[in-house]
Amino acid sequence: MSKNEFVKGTLKTIILKLLAQDKQMYGYEITQRVAQLSKDEIRLTFGALYPTLYKLEADGLLITTTEIVDNRARKYYSLTPAGRKLAKVKISELKQFTEILSAILDDSSKPGLTMKVWAS
Amino acid sequence: MGKLTDSQKDELRKYLVSQGLTFKPLLDEMADHMSCEMEERMDEGRSFRESFSDVTTEISDNHFQQIQKQVMDTINKRFTLARAFSFLALGFLIISTLFKIMHLQYAGEVLLLAFAFLAVSLLTASLTGISRNREKKGAAVVVAITLGIVALLIGYGFKIMHLAGADNIILGAVCVLVASTLVNTVYVFQFATGKGNLLTFLHEKYTPGIERFFFFLLLPLVVYKISTILMTSEGLPGNMALLVIIFGSGLQFIALCWRTTEKDLSKRDTMTLAATMISCVCLLLPFLGPLVPIDVRMVIIMLFNVVAGWLAYRMEHEPKRFVWLLVVLGQVVFIGWGLIRFGTIPASFHSFFFNLPILVILTTGLLFTRKEGTLRAYMVIVLSSYLFEYMM
Numbered sequence: 094m095s096k097n098e099f100v101k102g103t104l105k106t107i108i109l110k111l112l113a114q115d116k117q118m119y120g121y122e123i124t125q126r127v128a129q130l131s132k133d134e135i136r137l138t139f140g141a142l143y144p145t146l147y148k149l150e151a152d153g154l155l156i157t158t159t160e161i162v163d164n165r166a167r168k169y170y171s172l173t174p175a176g177r178k179l180a181k182v183k184i185s186e187l188k189q190f191t192e193i194l195s196a197i198l199d200d201s202s203k204p205g206l207t208m209k210v211w212a213s
Numbered sequence: 214m215g216k217l218t219d220s221q222k223d224e225l226r227k228y229l230v231s232q233g234l235t236f237k238p239l240l241d242e243m244a245d246h247m248s249c250e251m252e253e254r255m256d257e258g259r260s261f262r263e264s265f266s267d268v269t270t271e272i273s274d275n276h277f278q279q280i281q282k283q284v285m286d287t288i289n290k291r292f293t294l295a296r297a298f299s300f301l302a303l304g305f306l307i308i309s310t311l312f313k314i315m316h317l318q319y320a321g322e323v324l325l326l327a328f329a330f331l332a333v334s335l336l337t338a339s340l341t342g343i344s345r346n347r348e349k350k351g352a353a354v355v356v357a358i359t360l361g362i363v364a365l366l367i368g369y370g371f372k373i374m375h376l377a378g379a380d381n382i383i384l385g386a387v388c389v390l391v392a393s394t395l396v397n398t399v400y401v402f403q404f405a406t407g408k409g410n411l412l413t414f415l416h417e418k419y420t421p422g423i424e425r426f427f428f429f430l431l432l433p434l435v436v437y438k439i440s441t442i443l444m445t446s447e448g449l450p451g452n453m454a455l456l457v458i459i460f461g462s463g464l465q466f467i468a469l470c471w472r473t474t475e476k477d478l479s480k481r482d483t484m485t486l487a488a489t490m491i492s493c494v495c496l497l498l499p500f501l502g503p504l505v506p507i508d509v510r511m512v513i514i515m516l517f518n519v520v521a522g523w524l525a526y527r528m529e530h531e532p533k534r535f536v537w538l539l540v541v542l543g544q545v546v547f548i549g550w551g552l553i554r555f556g557t558i559p560a561s562f563h564s565f566f567f568n569l570p571i572l573v574i575l576t577t578g579l580l581f582t583r584k585e586g587t588l589r590a591y592m593v594i595v596l597s598s599y600l601f602e603y604m605m
Contacts, residue, residue, distance in 0.1 A: 120242055121249040139243065140276060144283035151287050156346055158414075159241075159476065163216055165248060166241045166476040173345070 100135055104145050106187045109172070109180035112155070117171040120146065146170060154179055215255040217248050223531070225251070228269060233278040235584060236285060238417060241476070243277065288421070295341065296422065298334035302327050303426055307433060310454045314437065321373050324453055328366040331457075335359055342415040349411040354397050358412070358464075361390035365460075365500065369453075372502075380504055387497050394467060394493040401471045402486045413475055416468040420586070423465055427458050427593055428579075435576050438600050442569050456500075458597040463496040466521060466590035473528045473587060480528060488524040492517060511551050518547035518595065525591035532585050539578040540588070543595035546571065550602055567603050575599055 100107070111126055112118060118126070123146075124137045149155045154176035158169050172180060217225070226244050234240045247268055254264035305327035312320035339359040343352045368383035397412055416423075434455060470489050474480050495517035499510050522540040526532060549566040552558045575596045582589040 119245070121246045124246075139246070139272070140280050140283075143239065143242065143280055144287065147284045147287045153345060156349075158349070161476060161478060162245075163248075164219070164478055165222060165245055167245050168238070168242050 100137070101141065103187060104137070104141060105149065106180075106183040108142075108145060108149065108170075109154070109176065110184050112170060112172045113177060113180040113184070117158070117169040119167050119169050123170075149176070215252050217252060217255075217261070221261055222248060225265070226530075228265075229277065230584070232272075233275070234281055236281055236421075237586065239281055239284055243280075285421075293338070293341070295334045295338035298330045298337060299422065299426055302330035302334055303429060305330060306430055306454045306457065310434070310452060313452070325370050325373060328370050332363045332366045335362055338419060339415070342418070343411065346411055346414065349414055351397070351400070351411040354393050354400075355412050355415065357389055357393035358397075361386050361393060362464075364389065373453075380502075383501060384504060387501050391494055391497050394464075394497070395490055397471065398467075398486070398489050398493060401474050402481055402489075410475065413468065413472050417472060420465075420469075423461070424589075427462050427465070430454055431458050431593060431597055434600055435572075435596070438603065439569065439572065439576075442572070452601065455597045455601040459594055459601065460496075460500060462590050462593040462597065463492075466525070466587060466594060467493055467496065469587045469590055470524060470528050477530075485524065485527060488520050488527070491520045492524055495520065508555070511554050514598070515547050515551040518598070519544045521591055521594065525588045528587040529585045532588060533581065536578075536582060536585070536588060539574070539581065539592065542571070542574065542578075543591070546595075546599060567599070572599065572603075 107127060108123060111123060115126075120142060124142060127135050127137050146155065150157060150170070154173055155170045156173050158171075159166050160169060161167070222244065225247055226240070229240055229243055229247075234243060250268050251261070251264040254267055255261060259267065305323050309320050309323040309327055312318075312323055336359060339355055343355060364382055364386035368379050368386055371377075371379035371382060401410065401413070434452070467489065470485075470492070474485065474489075495513045498505055498513050499517075505513070522544045526537055526540050529536075546566050549558070549562065553560055553563055553566070575592065578592045579589060579596065582592050
């Protein structure tokens with residue numbers, strides 16, 4: 094499984110988390126921040142980022158404003174109150190899940206344990 | 214930081230359009246994103262050509278079309294109450310026109326139902342938009358324009374039912390609409406950053422739906438008109454559904470001009486401001502009906518067609534070269550129509566301006582302008598006005 098497939102399931106939370114930290118961001122800025130925080134391990138594609146941003150906006154979690162920067166329109170995204178609430182929940186859920194995942198992946202108990210459990 | 218020149222930005226936009234991106238908000242966003250990427254590469258010493266190649270070769274075929282499809286699916290999936298009401302309004306408008314053509318009873322009553330659903334749809338969309346976007350400015354203008362349209366629908370409803378007070382309601386509605394559109398025009402020209410203007414923000418969101426609504430309403434009327442001409446049977450004289458299209462597309466046209474002005478600084482000049490203000494006034498005043506003398510109304514309609522035609526062409530970034538011929542045709546037809554009505558040229562010239570070939574050209578004009586929003590809105594106004602005046 095590639096990194097992109099892991100990102101797919103968590104992209105919504107990643108965007109909500111970034112926007113919860115920074116008041117407003119535009120698409121390119123989000124990809125740059127993700128690349129920077131992941132030390133270039135994660136590069137968001139257009140195809141992953143924009144449909145997710147539109148979906149979050151359609152769900153009432155993001156609002157947008159357009160500003161003219163360098164004579165071109167730039168669309169900024171920020172969280173709505175509902176988006177802020179969901180961001181907290183999603184971040185906490187994802188943290189919990191990664192802890193569970195770590196526990197599973199770090200499990201160094203011997204295979205015999207399983208038999209022991211069955212036997213008891 | 215290195216910046217792309219205007220011609221380089223144009224080249225990038227053309228590339229995106231060639232990749233099948235037609236939804237303007239997404240096109241703008243992609244253009245900005247790719248511009249940022251290219252500027253970053255140019256800062257690292259790459260040339261424009263190399264940066265362009267770097268950024269575009271990373272993109273697979275149909276990638277943008279797939280993104281656009283996903284985005285459009287997301288937008289279309291939102292089955293809002295406003296959308297449901299607008300479908301009902303559209304259905305009742307078509308049924309009412311059918312009833313009128315077939316000389317059936319209750320055409321007027323069905324039309325009133327269509328007006329009611331149109332008003333409810335508009336109120337629902339506006340109120341939802343205001344409550345979901347409290348951070349944005351301009352809620353008062355949104356409320357004023359919405360109430361103005363609703364009052365106009367009520368006024369025309371009173372007129373259909375021959376109730377007293379119709380003219381007063383229509384007068385009040387038109388005054389509110391003229392004042393609020395002029396205020397927003399000045400606001401957009403003075404503070405045009407696109408940041409936080411609720412009216413243009415909501416308009417951008419609802420544009421695909423608005424365009425579909427008028428297209429689906431206009432298409433059967435065009436088909437019906439062409440068939441009556443071919444069968445030399447009695448056509449449909451001045452129809453209320455056509456008035457709805459002229460009015461709605463007119464407001465759509467003005468809102469598109471506002472949005473272009475917000476996003477493109479080069480469009481912000483005195484001539485464009487004056488043309489937008491004239492278009493606002495000249496679009497709305499004829500809806501006062503007999504309250505404005507017929508001669509004055511005709512001058513206003515002629516003026517609107519000429520000024521709005523110029524404005525539509527001006528607002529487009531790089532329209533197809535032959536499109537100006539369509540604009541000029543629209544302007545000439547309505548100048549000719551006015552001059553016939555004034556008796557300046559003989560009435561026998563009517564068939565010179567109103568005939569099947571011109572109707573077909575104006576209809577195909579909608580296809581040729583499908584990628585140019587403002588020009589297309591102008592062509593919808595011209596075509597529906599043309600149909601309205603054909604039998605008059």
